[in-house]
Amino acid sequence: MNNYAKLSIKTILLGLSLVFLYACSTQKDNAANRSLQNLSARYNYIYNSNVLLGTYQEELAQTYKDNYDDFLSVYIAPEPIDYLSGASSATGDTKALDEIIKKAQTIISEKGLSNYIDEAYMLLGKANFYKGNFFIAKEYFDYTAKTYKKDKNTHLAALNWKARSLMQLHSNIQARETLDTVLLDLDSVKHNKAEPLATLAQMSINQHDYKKAITYLSQAIKESGQMQSRTRWPYILAQLYEHDKQYELSLRNYTKVENSNSPFEMYFNAKLSKIRINDILNDQTADRKMALLKLLKDDKNLDYTDQIYYEVAEDYLGDKNYNKAAEYYKLSAQKSIRNNYQKGLAYLKLADLNFKNLGNYVNAKLYYDSALSVLPKNYPNYESILKKGQNLEYLTERYQLISEQDTLQALARMPQEAREKKLNEMFEAKKETANAVAQTDNMGSFQPGLPTRQQSGGTFYFNNANTISKGFSDFRRRWGNRILEDNWRQSVKSSQQVTQQNQLAAIGNNTAPTDSTQKTQAQDKTARIKEYTALLPLTPEQLRKSDQQIIDAYFEIAGFYQQVIEDQAEAIKVYEQLLARYPQNNHRDAIYYSLYLAYANTDKAKSENYRNKVLSEFPNSVYAKTILDPNFSAKQNALDAEVNKSYNLVFASYEQKDFPKVITGVDETSQHFPGNSLQSQYDYLKSIAIGRTQNVDSLLNAFNGIIAKYPNDLLITPLVKDHIAYINAHLAAFKARKIALIDFDPTEPRFIAQQETVVAPQQAVNEPAKNNPVTPPAEKPAVAPPVVQPKSADLPPVKAEPENKPAVTPPVVDNLFSKAESKIYYYVIDVADMTVSVSSSRFGVGQFNRANYVGDGLKHQLLELEEDQLIYVGNFESLEDVQDYAKGITPLLPRIMKVPTSTYKGFYISKENFDKIKNRDTLNRYLEFFKNNY
Template sequence: MKNYAIHGLKVILFSLCLSIISSCGAQKDTATGRGMQNLTARYNYIYNSNVILDSHQQELTETYADNYEQVLPVYIGPEVDETFMVKGGSGADKAMDDIIKKAQVIILEKSYSNYLDDAYILLGKAQFFKGNYFNAAEYFDYAAKTYRKNTRSFIEALNWKARSLMQVRRLTEANLVLDTMVYALTDLKKNSAEPLATLAQMCIYQQKMPEAISFLKDAIKASNNSQHKIRWTYILAQLSEQQKNYPEAMLNYRRVQKSSAPFEMYFNANLSRIKLNALLSNKTINKQDELLRLLKDDKNEDYTDQIYYQIAESFLADGAYDEAKKYYLLSVQKSTKNQYQKGISYLKLADLDLKQFRNYLNAKLYYDSAVNTLPKHYPGYDAIVKKNQNLEYLTKRYQIIADEDTLQTIARLPEQQRQAKIQAIFTPVEKSAPATEAAATSGSNPLRLNENTPGRGQSSSTFYFSNAAAISKGFSDFKKKWGNRKLENNWRQSIRSSAQTITQDIANNTSNGAASNAGQPEPAADRTADIKAYTDALPLTPELLGRSNQKIVDAYYDIASFYLQELNDPAEAEAVYQILLSRFPENHHLAAVYYSLFLINKNKDAAKSDDYKNRVLKGFPNSNYAKIIMDPSFSLKQTERETAINKNYNEVFEQYQKKDFAGVIQQVNRTLISAQENYLAPQYAYLQAISIGRTSHVDTLLTAFNSLISVYPDDQLITPLVKDHIAYINAHLTDFQKRKIALLDFDPNEPPFSIYQPPVAANNQLPDDAMPVAPKADPVAAITPPSPTVPKPETGKPVAITPVPVKTEGIFSTAVSAVYYYVVDVADATLTLSSSRFGIGQFNRGKYAGQNLKHQLKEFDNDQLIYVGNFSNFEDAKTYADGITPQLKQIMKVQADLYTSFIISKENFDKLTSKDLLNKYLEFYKNNY
């Protein structure tokens, strides 16, 4: 009986094993097959995959660096860069690939199980954590559409699809997905916390803070995850603070403090609570005492920069700007690890100097530091960059003033003292370099001894110090309880004996002994060339002194105009105008300065305003400023008049191009008789004169030229050119007198003049002047001596000239080139620019005869570029620009607001292939030149 029973049991077990094997080996739509597939899918694949996901999420939480100056993200996900790619994303790839394999097994081999929806959702989550957000969204979309009737899976898929789209900032699409999810959420009886939190994150992105607060409160109630609840409570406090609901914010910060939050979150909650408590209290003094007490707790050593920042914020709120600046500076000094905090402190210092102290030079320096320290995704980063670029304009002009004042001061010294002073400027001051901080920065986490060691791979050993994940978790747990502590003896002790302190100092000094010898002074470089350049730049003659003074005058005028027009700071503008008038009572900007002071004082000091108005009317009665005072609509009328004059000139020039010389002569006579104050009158007269030369003897031409010079002796564009023409004709008068007509079209049978070419008007050829001119030396200095670097106010010591570093932005660079162009950009492709190019040719022949300058045309869809070259260096191009720019109104026969000018290297010019690139270069030029 016993043997029979044993035999029967064996048969039953064998049959059961066969059934199990059969069920596992092949997919069968039977109750047994479905049961076995559900069993293995759930426990062999789904459970293990979720364990991997939980472990990965825990690692992300422990390594993610939260920025407590902004509202924290609701979820801690993969950290992405500006292109939405996971930073260092390969670390999670192996774990996520394991999940993908397990999910694919369920889909391929467990197709009759109840976990296909979970498998597709797992595939989506694995792609999400690998950074393949669009692939993830597709998996979640498929799961949502296929398993629409399964409310849990449907909502989970929609939730993760929205999160995937939010990661790549497809907020509009994500919002549509969440709208669908909200309607289904009412049918979900549990596990609603994460969808509610996602809705809160979307509201934060959309700046709908009240709705975000409501969703977060519901998510906290529905959640069973303690870490999620702590994080969401902190975010709830931040949002309440933003909404100025300070009691609610205080309550939630206290809840975070009482929870098992990580130490950093605990610290920031405490810091925010203290700040709000001071704000709500009625105390008028000692609001900072509680914050200062935090400095005494050595657990807060790594957060002193944030403490000082909050103290500064408190002083700023009270209007104590000097104290606020003091503590912002302390925050910067103590920010050795938290670069984000350092950047914010720099930004606050810049704003203080800009708005409160009106110290624009210091503000520029602090904005520079903020731009270089803050991440590009910081809210308002572009506005900070723009403000920094505007202040660059002021800084350069203040630098010009300082440079020229320094040069003039040295030039006034006796010869012997002058040379000694220059030698002192270029003698480097030897000073020891500060001790290296490498040990401090690299040793901030003493537990990570085996991480990233060259030649040492990742170990999967169970030994604690070979397991990176275990070390990370242990260090995180340590920080929660103790904060950051130095690796030293008796680290638990806050108060130590003198003997302990000395022992520890000796140990530190021994370990850092190598660093103490660092930073030996380098030998002085040969400064002979720099000293010579500096000496050559000294204004030792009245002419050079006049040029130096002119640079200072122009710089002051530009600064005051910038304050008035760009920064909307009339008080500062008036102060600079007054400095200009006190230093240079007579200057060529007087009419503009008086007019600006008239406008500044118009609504605040009637007596002053009238005084400056009278100075304009009496001293400059024919200026445009006087005419605007007398007739406020003069500016509009003037623009209309100039447009009409340009149009008429272009018509006359077209007649000249068609060789209708008689018509040109008659039209110019009518124009000059009927028009008053025609600013193009010398150019009209020039067209008439060369038309006379095309139809009459040389004697008649010389009479016309001499008449032009006598009528327009002060003209800077045409008169110099005509004088050259007369000189050339007189030098070759015998040849000219043999002709019946003075100026002939070019004839190959005639002996040509050495540099003569007839005018042509084809778009890409040079419309030259009809008259030959005698070669002459360039009257404008080709190279401006390099300006010295002047002392900074903080040190009071001059700094030697150093090479300017190459700056690069996108495809453009400030690298030195062998060829530069001066470019006039006309923002209208429909205009005919023959007359404008003719004017540029006139300028070149009058000022740069013999220099072989050429001007050509480059066209875009909506722009035309007239470029003049070739200049061998930037200084030559700048000298040319300084000469031609004041005369562009007479040269360019188009509306003034349609054109702008700049200098560009050939390498950068060749990269200009579209209007968009042109605009980028103009911004680059403004910022760097």
């Protein structure tokens, strides 16, 4: 009987178990399933996910680098994910975020009967938000908000996070629309208002509506019981009050932060801000400087020395003590070891100080470069800073050229023995020493992840690098920077302790260069001295060229001050310095006219003096004509347009081989427009027409007339001289002809017969023709010349900091084009007008080529696009060759091109890039690429 009873009980239990298992194994919507899924979803997934998310948020808050020079962000978020590279800016343990996503997806797919589906979608959105995947996060939050409208708390939270995601995506219009709904729904809930209010405050800050931001953030603080309501948000509120000049309220909130358990950096900045505000309230800048400098005595503030010096500099700047301000800004930049943003701000202040107050544009350029090298690309006005730096580079290059040439001339004037001694000193190899500071367990700064005794592969607690890093962060958060040493809590140490530390720090060893190193240095020194000696202007002609480089540099600097920076005082200073050094320079007419304008509003007597100099010494110059007739420039432009039009008509006759009409046309133009800017080119056409219709004597008379009439012409005279030299070399052949010039090629006119077997002697690439006044661009010296005590006005820019080279702005990359080295380059002139004829302009290009690149085989061809005509010259075998060509032809383009100046521009390009230009769009893309990369 007992056995039967036992069997019955077992059967009943087995049946109940089978029923229970059946119920659990299906998605039947019954009380048992709902209860079990709620239990499982809540404790196995939601709770654990929230723990993981809370831990991640806490770690993110500890590692996030705030910029205390701007309003702190109300909430912390990474930068958007880069979808092209797949790179995410999320920090910390992102595996935790992946685990949260996995758990949330499990709830949605397997716990469909539970009450936690909405929380699962919120977790999916938050995890993607913190991974920087804001677009996907926004979609999850949007779905949750639409699906759970009846659940007011979930609906409001989803809209709040959707707005944050949109703000991170910079979709500000959509974010504002979403927040308008949030604002309307706030009264529908009793709790959980703090986060939406904080988001509203952040949007108000973004929109620069700081009064609204104060209102929303104050409400958020009252609604929140979180740690941030006692630290981060009061700090931001203090910043807002300070900006709104409500200093008492600002001081109260900074004090609240200072007295809270805030991170040390926030505590320090709150203390710094309190000093600043007390200074404003009490109007005692001297006391503030003393209070700031007192902070330097506390070891806890070691990492914030840069900020202290920066604040002191700001005080001196406010007092208009610019030299002291510069001194402390430099100290700030020098001490900014870990905070690149602070270093960048110091450099930027130094740049602005030199630019606006000290008038040292060379130093300003270097400081702008240094600022750009450390400031983030999203820094406000980054592009404006970049543009300033690029403009000031123009000045820097020319001041450096002056210093280099002054140095070269000073060395050239020395006796041979003294010069050799000086060169040896200049190129003496610097002795470098390497100091190894002794590391002890009781000395040195503790570094995270680098414990004193670390054993790889062990399970010991302190072998875990992540644990050590977290501990280090926690320590610094509480105590600030402290040296790992005995009595580390002491802020003020005894003299004995300091002496012991100094002795330990002095321990090190010096390394001497090896024999092979010394030998290499000696060889290098000899080679550099030899190269540098070759640059010395030892002959009168070399000295003349050196002087001309200095003259041109001064003239261009002064013009830049006057026209670009609009600093008339500095322009006057440089112009007069140039006149003092070189009273008979070749720019006197332009300099006198520029000084006449510069003094016009400050010194009428000096202005009148320079006006009279222009009129008396250069009566026929364009400057004298402009003084006498203010409308002369406009009239001249109209005249030039007529002269160009007439030239094109004469050239059309030339192309049609109507040479008598060419001669007649030139004579008529000379009568109507005597002394016009193209007269030498007109006379050249006439000479060629004479050669096509008359004998060689007539041609030579015409050519010689051009040389006599235009001895200094840089375009036509060199070409004519080469023609005469060729004719004289083959005079018998030319004398035997009735007509001097018997061939004609309309694409590239020549003055010699194509059937002649003897060709002109070839010249090296880029070598100018004999007797050619066109001076090719000087090659860059192989060795950068050191400067020997230049004058104050010629000083080269001083580097902002020894450890920071001037910023090299990275070139803009267009994936269509490449800077890769090529075997073929072209120089291109883009004429952005299909309605004008470019035949005469091509002829002018040919004139330049034959005058300066005889025998190099350069050809100029035409490529027509839908909206542009491209005259391209090639082939050049290297980038340096085409750059030299560009430097030679660019100053002559206004005379070469017979089209309006506004319609053409010149540039150079590799064959591979040239082949990619198909239309106006690709051409403009290359022009932008060219501007940013060459």
